Amino acid sequence: MSSTEPTADRIVRADRLAPVEVAEVLALARVAGDTDGADPLDEHVLLRLRDPEAAAVHLTARATDNTLTGYAHLDTTDPANGIGVELVVHPTYRRRGTGRALARGVLAAASGPLRAWAHGDHPSAAALAVDLGFARARVLWQLRRPLIAALPEPPLPDGVQLRAFRPGEDDAAWLTLNNAAFAQHPEQGRWTSADLRVRLTEPWFDPAGFLLAVDSVTGRLLGFHWTKVHERPGSARIGEVYVLGVDPSAHRGGLGKALTAAGLTYLRDRRGLDRVMLYVDESNTRAVGLYEGLGFARWAAHVNYQLGGLTS
Known part of the structure; x- marks a missing residue:
C-alpha cells in the first residue's frame, strides 16, 4: 500500500x-x-x-x-x-x-x-x-488473557443479581442503559434498536452469554456483560468481552469488575474456551487499568486516522 x-x-x-x-x-x-x-x-x-x-x-x-x-x-x-x-x-x-x-x-x-x-x-x-x-487520532487496543489461568471472583455488590438477557423484553431498557453508559463513545453510545436487532439475529448470539446485572428489588438494569464467541474454520475459538457497561449511577461499587469476572467464567465453564479478548480505547485509562488488573495484556493496536473538520 x-x-x-x-x-x-x-x-x-x-x-x-x-x-x-x-x-x-x-x-x-x-x-x-x-x-x-x-x-x-x-x-x-x-x-x-x-x-x-x-x-x-x-x-x-x-x-x-x-x-x-x-x-x-x-x-x-x-x-x-x-x-x-x-x-x-x-x-x-x-x-x-x-x-x-x-x-x-x-x-x-x-x-x-x-x-x-x-x-x-x-x-x-x-x-x-x-x-x-490524515492525522493519527485514536488508538483501540485489543487485549487478551488466557482462561486456563485462575480467574478472579469478586462478589456482586449487595442488592444486585445476575440474569440472562431476554430478547424482545429487555431490548428497550438495555438500549437506554447502553447509550447512557457509553454517552461519550463515538460508536457504542449511538446504538439504535436496529443495531441491536441485527446482532440478536447473528449466528453467534447466545442470550445465556448476555449477562444483566439488575437491582434485586426493582429489577432495574444496572450493568451488563455481553460475551461473544468467535468461531472460524481453521482458527482456534476465542471468546470476547463484546460489550461491558455499567449505569453511571452504579460506578465505583465494584460492579464492573464483578461483571467482567462473571462473563469470563461463563466463557470458560459454559463454552469451554481457553482464551478471551476485548477492545478498549487507549485513552480510557480507567478501563485499561481494570482489565490489566484482571490479567489482560496488550495484543494488537487498531488506529483511527482522521481527515478534515473533526475534533475527536
Whole structure:
C-alpha cells in the first residue's frame, strides 16, 4: 500500500454490491486477516455488507483478469460526524499501488470529513495516511488473557443479581442503559434498536452469554456483560468481552469488575474456551487499568486516522 507506482487495477465505485461481489469481498478480507493477524474489516462493516439497504459507497479494485485485488468501504450514514472508511488489499497484490489508488478513490468519493481505521497498525497504512494528510487520532487496543489461568471472583455488590438477557423484553431498557453508559463513545453510545436487532439475529448470539446485572428489588438494569464467541474454520475459538457497561449511577461499587469476572467464567465453564479478548480505547485509562488488573495484556493496536473538520 505504500508503493507510489501507479496500479493497472480498475477502480469501480458502486452504491450496492451484488451477492457474488459481497462473497468476493468477504473472501478477500479473510485472506488478508489470516496473513496480517488482524481482520481488516470490523463487525460494523461486515454487517453493512450483508444489508442491501445500508447507506454506503463501495470501491472495488480488479486486476485485468477481473480478480478482486482490493476493497474500500465508506459508511455515509452520518457525513457531518465523519464518513467511516475501511480499506483492504489482497496480500498477493500489495506494493503495486492498489491501496493508494483505492485511497484516492475514497478522497474523490467523500463529501465530508473522514475517519479511517487501520486494523493492526501496519506501517504501510501509517505511511499512506501520512502521505494523504490524515492525522493519527485514536488508538483501540485489543487485549487478551488466557482462561486456563485462575480467574478472579469478586462478589456482586449487595442488592444486585445476575440474569440472562431476554430478547424482545429487555431490548428497550438495555438500549437506554447502553447509550447512557457509553454517552461519550463515538460508536457504542449511538446504538439504535436496529443495531441491536441485527446482532440478536447473528449466528453467534447466545442470550445465556448476555449477562444483566439488575437491582434485586426493582429489577432495574444496572450493568451488563455481553460475551461473544468467535468461531472460524481453521482458527482456534476465542471468546470476547463484546460489550461491558455499567449505569453511571452504579460506578465505583465494584460492579464492573464483578461483571467482567462473571462473563469470563461463563466463557470458560459454559463454552469451554481457553482464551478471551476485548477492545478498549487507549485513552480510557480507567478501563485499561481494570482489565490489566484482571490479567489482560496488550495484543494488537487498531488506529483511527482522521481527515478534515473533526475534533475527536
